Amino acid sequence: MFKVRSLKDVLIHLAIMAVIVAVMVVGFFYWYLPATTNHGESISVPKIVGMQLPEAEGYLEEQNLRYFVNDSSYQTDKKPFEILTQDPAPGAKVKENRKIYVSINMKNPPMIKMPKLIDGSVMNAELILKSYSLRKGQITYVPDLQQNAVLKQFVGGKEVKPGDLVQKGAVVDLHVGNGLGNTEFEIPDVIGMPVDEASVLLVGQGLQIGNIIYVQGSGEPDGTVIRQRPIAQVGAKIRVGELVDLWVAGEEGSTPLFE
Incomplete structure (x- = not known):
């Protein structure tokens, strides 16, 4: 045992204790702690988005990492149990045994x-x-x-x-x-009528005016309907909304169509 005989001995003892404490602190933080916690060592997080969950599980184990499913949703263009998102992101630096939080695609749609x-x-x-x-x-x-x-x-x-x-x-x-309806009725006969009156009759019965074709030299007064399609013959039927084309005597513009 050290004997304290003077102030000098006290100072020497304190210095020795300080050195011992310093060695212990340095050894703990710079040798023991790094050795037990892999201090300073890190793993780059791999990309597992798009992988199937079983496949990703084995891959992460090889990297000394784990996973945890914290969410799920359903996307029609993805396979069941396909990983949709991950956290941390690919490339992030983490320690061994770190959990990677993932969301997966559900097997059955909600x-x-x-x-x-x-x-x-x-x-x-x-x-x-x-x-x-x-x-x-x-x-x-x-x-x-x-x-x-x-x-x-x-x-x-x-x-x-x-x-x-x-x-x-x-x-x-x-x-x-289709805008035509399902009601059928006999085709109206508008031949011989002025085109404006024929138009009123056809529109009033739920039909549409199709093409207006003007014919010169027919011998009929200008503006007279001389032909129609479909033809109004016995037993012929037409449905609401269908088109009726008209041939009219005279020049185009000489007898304006009824509006």
Whole structure:
């Protein structure tokens, strides 16, 4: 045991203790701690987005990393259990055994309520379907006076009503009105009538005026309808909204069409 005989001995003892403490501190922080915690060593996070979860698990184990699924969603263009996002991002520096947080694509799509497309236009239906993560399928035009209006909506061949549950990403087929309707009646005979009166008659019965073709030298007064298509013959039928072409005596512009 050291004996303290003077102030000098005290100072020597304090100096020795200070050296011992300093060696212990330096050894702990610069040798022991780095050796036990891999201090200063880091791993570059690999890119696992786009990989299947089982594949990514094995790959991360090889890199001395782990994963944790903290979110999931559904995207129609991705495979089930495909990794959509990761945190930290690829290239980030982390220590061994660090957890990589990932979100994956669900195996089964969630169910959502079918939106209302009926009575709207096809263009409007496309926008609504996109906002609901649904896809537009086949468009079938059917006789109806509502031109380009959605009349019915189908999923998997079955008609669905607004509010019915369908799978997210489902294909929706549409029945759309062709603007012609389904009512048939006898073709009006307008031959021999002035073109303006013939136009009034045809439009009044729900038909449309098609081409107006002027013919000179027919012998009929200018502005007289001398021919029509389709022809008004016995038993011939026409539907609302269809076109009727007219041949008119005279020069174009001599007898303006009724507006």
